[in-house]
Amino acid sequence: MESAIPEQLRCTRTRPARASSDYTPPYPAWVAQFTPTTTQMVVGCFGVQCQGGRRKALKAIQPILDQLSLHHGPRHHDLAHHVDAEGYDTVIAMAYWDAIAPFQQWRTRPDVDAWWQAPARLDEGVGYFREIFLPHVERFETLFSTPDKFEGAALLASHLSDEIQEHGYWGGMRDRIPASQNDGLAAGRASADRPRPGHRVVVQGPDNVALIRSGQDWGETDGEERRLYLRSIEPVLGAGMDFLEQKGESVGCHYNRYMQHIDREGDPIEKSFGLSLWRTLEHMERWSESHSTHLAIFGTFMQVVQQMNFQLKLRLYHEVSVIKAEEQHFEYVNCHPKTGFLRVGQAQETG
Numbered sequence: 001m002e003s004a005i006p007e008q009l010r011c012t013r014t015r016p017a018r019a020s021s022d023y024t025p026p027y028p029a030w031v032a033q034f035t036p037t038t039t040q041m042v043v044g045c046f047g048v049q050c051q052g053g054r055r056k057a058l059k060a061i062q063p064i065l066d067q068l069s070l071h072h073g074p075r076h077h078d079l080a081h082h083v084d085a086e087g088y089d090t091v092i093a094m095a096y097w098d099a100i101a102p103f104q105q106w107r108t109r110p111d112v113d114a115w116w117q118a119p120a121r122l123d124e125g126v127g128y129f130r131e132i133f134l135p136h137v138e139r140f141e142t143l144f145s146t147p148d149k150f151e152g153a154a155l156l157a158s159h160l161s162d163e164i165q166e167h168g169y170w171g172g173m174r175d176r177i178p179a180s181q182n183d184g185l186a187a188g189r190a191s192a193d194r195p196r197p198g199h200r201v202v203v204q205g206p207d208n209v210a211l212i213r214s215g216q217d218w219g220e221t222d223g224e225e226r227r228l229y230l231r232s233i234e235p236v237l238g239a240g241m242d243f244l245e246q247k248g249e250s251v252g253c254h255y256n257r258y259m260q261h262i263d264r265e266g267d268p269i270e271k272s273f274g275l276s277l278w279r280t281l282e283h284m285e286r287w288s289e290s291h292s293t294h295l296a297i298f299g300t301f302m303q304v305v306q307q308m309n310f311q312l313k314l315r316l317y318h319e320v321s322v323i324k325a326e327e328q329h330f331e332y333v334n335c336h337p338k339t340g341f342l343r344v345g346q347a348q349e350t351g
Ligand code: HEM
Pocket: 029, 166, 167, 168, 169, 170, 171, 172, 173, 174, 212, 214, 216, 233, 237, 273, 274, 276, 284, 285, 288, 289, 294, 297, 298, 301, 316
């Protein structure tokens, strides 16, 4: 067993961990480990929204997918779909770079930049958005329930850890984040102004918003396990995700999207994730530890684990980051006013 915090990021704690040093978790879990040269990464959520179905949204995102495959594009991206609470089909590409420089070179390419800035984007009956996060590795953590398959940011990792100590208790997430050794990661100053809905809007968020992508892969489940996932776990997960999307602000969740992976033809893949942005890590902790919706997800999962005698083909993972104000960028072009961070924060209309 090892610590989730790699050796080069360990330091003398001024803030105690929640678990004691001799704690042993009740079941195994693993984290992604990065080479010491990976110090900061880019998590980009590039999206389109429209009415008229998944295929239409997929067609609309094609120029963005073409851009992602250009030189200096991301090391990896996923495609996923959901219908938001306003009834808009949303398709996103979640893209990951393992350094800032190639991302900046990609973003400022004339063929990428000119497409985003073109007046035609306001005139296509489609909304476009990009939500970009630049987490430092000290402000980032992952967790995997199985040691055999990575997803998301972990695909930038150099290797999988050994079984880790900091999980299986509320507070494990914070204990896995290296910066939490001496930083409370508390809320920054709240943004004063509400955004004015407009055609092209850049929104500024405060320090220390927390982003989570929490994923499920049921593609290899079968028999009783598959039945239990689809009939018992997924419905409570869906209810929790709906709560966060519709009433999340009451618990400090700015926005949530419950996404299903799709392939290049737009057909669903048996993998999903919740993607949500929170006022602070503490709000996320409080919801997961005490809110009836996550407790129902957690409790149902634990029953299924026991029913299946701890032999699961279901894979769960998450990635969490805490982001500084200057390392976030939210931009919405032609989007409805309830889209993502457009509903909060300080906005600057640019067109
Ligand atoms: C099928 C879906 C899900 C299941 C079965 C599940 C189950 C769990 C389990 C077992 C843990 C404890 C992990 C450990 O430390 O070993 C956990 C932690 C957590 N979950 Fe979920 N979860 C699910 C979905 C989600 C989603 C969509 C979110 C999105 C916000 C979420 C947020 C969290 C957070 C923030 C923690 C960390 C709590 C902490 O360590 O303080 N979960 N979940």
